[in-house]
Amino acid sequence: MIRRAATIALLLALPVAGVVAGNGAGGDYATLPGGSFRSALDYEDIPGNVRVAPFAMMKRPVTNGEFLAFVQANPQWRRDRVPSVMAEQRYLSHWAGPLELGTDATAAQPVVQVSWFAAAAYCEARGARLPSWNEWEYAAAADETRRDARKDPVWRERILAWYSRPSSSALPRAGLQTPNAYGVQDLHGLVWEWTDDYSSLLVAVDSRKQGDPDNARFCGAGALSMDDRDNYAVLMRVAMLSSLDAPDTTANLGFRCVKDLP
């Protein structure tokens, strides 16, 4: 009896250890300088550029292995114990069991099927938080060599190529792609990612109605429309996030955390 329990504990610990050793610790952050940049979104209450304070961002999305360690330490986030108002029934449903990844989820793949509440709780447990949309967008504007590659049609096409890839194929491991100019990986081409303020990304339910007076209902911080309509890559991400509620999960939606810098 004792021997069996020990074996299980060892098995569970292995994938996590493997990730930490193989890819740098899950809490491995890149430092991003602050700056002012043009968001692809048009904020009614912020004319012109958006200011972003310096912050640190996880180099890659949180993995299954890392999230498993979190659930082990915080059993209230087990899929069989989490309240349904915090995570819908598909929460971690790709895992073999509440505390077992199984064959369909490798430790190195980004964790998906996580609700916004679970993602926020994970970051909090690590002394971090989810990024704001602007922080995420600021980091994701970079390609491998430039901090703002958004005007480069070739780069846009590369991002869009991911969108046209079928989601039935398995997710690659986190950290497989080349780091961008800030040293951050996988902002594009792997999974969608939760942002802290995703619920204020109000794209009209029928986004064909830009400039519609109906939008007056959404005035204030949330009222926005796409300022850069060529940038389909960003538009689709915003549309995706705006379709969700906080307990929702999807097979292509994960997250990463950020920290404020002193």
Next chain:
Amino acid sequence: MKPITRIVFAAVFALALAACDGGDAPPDTSRPTAGADEGGTGGSRKGDFGPPRGKPVEAVLTSPPHVPPPTGRDYPAKVVVELEVIEKVMPISEGVDYTFWTFGGTVPGSFIRVRQGDTVEFHLRNMPDSKMPHNIDLHGVTGPGGGATSSFTAPGHVTRFSFKALNAGLYVYHCATAPVGMHVANGMYGLILVEPPEGLPPVDKEYYVMQGDFYTTGKYREKGLQGFDMEKAIDENPTYVLFNGSEGSLTGDKVLTANTGENVRLYVGNGGPNLVSSFHVIGEIFDKVWYEGGTKYQENVQTTLIPSGGAAMMEFHMEVPGSYVLVDHSLFRAFNKGALGILQASGPEDKSIYSGLEVDAVYIGDRAQANMQAVTVAAEAASTGDLTIEDQIKAGEALFLGTCSTCHQASGAGMEGVFPPLAHSDYIAADPKAVPRVILHGLEGPVTVNGTDYNSIMPPMSQLTDDEVANISTYVLNSWGNPGGHVTKAEAAEIRKVKPANASAGH
């Protein structure tokens, strides 16, 4: 039954053939000729109701989206139209200005409304500060040039000509001064409605909308004053496709309005100069469309084609409140080039006709979970020491799709001049070990692949493990007509240690 069917088919074929052989066929005297007979209005032959009567009438001209009131007359009159050509800078989009050439100071130009049989005395004035001479071709005119031959007007001049409006219908007018396409592309078009003698059925709201395509030197929404780009116009590749001459002309506080329970009629023209419009109102069905602005109407239409230099009238009854979006259903024009407007309907909801969102529930489909089997198998095989080339290729393919394919494409074709091809690559054939080397150390500087020069930077993929580099390399070497072979984990580890001269900078 069968023989009869066959005979009917034969008759259909005969008709089709007759229609095809055009001018060579002798005139078919057995069929009634089109025109002044049952069902037809008689067209221009029955459009002359005699000399004008009563006092001359000053035409009421309106700016878009407004439409002048019905003439309300039951006799032909002399109608005086005074239209001014104004060249002016106006916004084409937010923060983007364009030098429009206009009839009456707006794009489209002023709406003109007369009655069939009216004699129209047309005064065309060209502002003294205009740069260009202009004229006008009204498609509702019977006569050479549609008025253009009699209205060529230099800056600071006024010309006059008269015509009798013999055909009822909705007609485009436009400038026909060379280069005609450019004058039209700058906004010189509008609509003239020639009412049938009995007038049009009364409706609650009438609006005037006209589509046009615009060609600016700058990109879509590039700020500042934009010039006209002749090359784009010739290529028929517009920067903007717009309703009523500017992005936002029918949105925001300028939406068209109606109430539920009302009948709305739109007079929609297409100035072009190039594109044909697939005009559609999202969420409405046109109860009636007088297609091409003619006499007969079609019922229950979703989308109606409006040719360049053509028009249509459409009528619909508003049942449900909300926003109805006018678009050219060639949709990238609507959402990326501006061809979009809003009709806002107010009134009480009618949930029996449109319920609104009733349910948003979790839906669990039965798709199997994707898995990383190929990679897992390869990893297991590698750890037990019996990795085959086939295992490596399978694992490499999955990894390639997750990283390399964003630039080199899943097909290995790359992007001509930007990302070199990996398929049938003479570069790889000449040096197969270049594959793992370039993956690990990147590549900077000029290379020639399959006869095309490339000079960009591939960053080093040093984030990949030796296993992954070996598998991706083996996959590439064994795909798309490349020479084959394989790369082992140990080889990848060796290559990782030796940085070549043309390595690119890492992070």
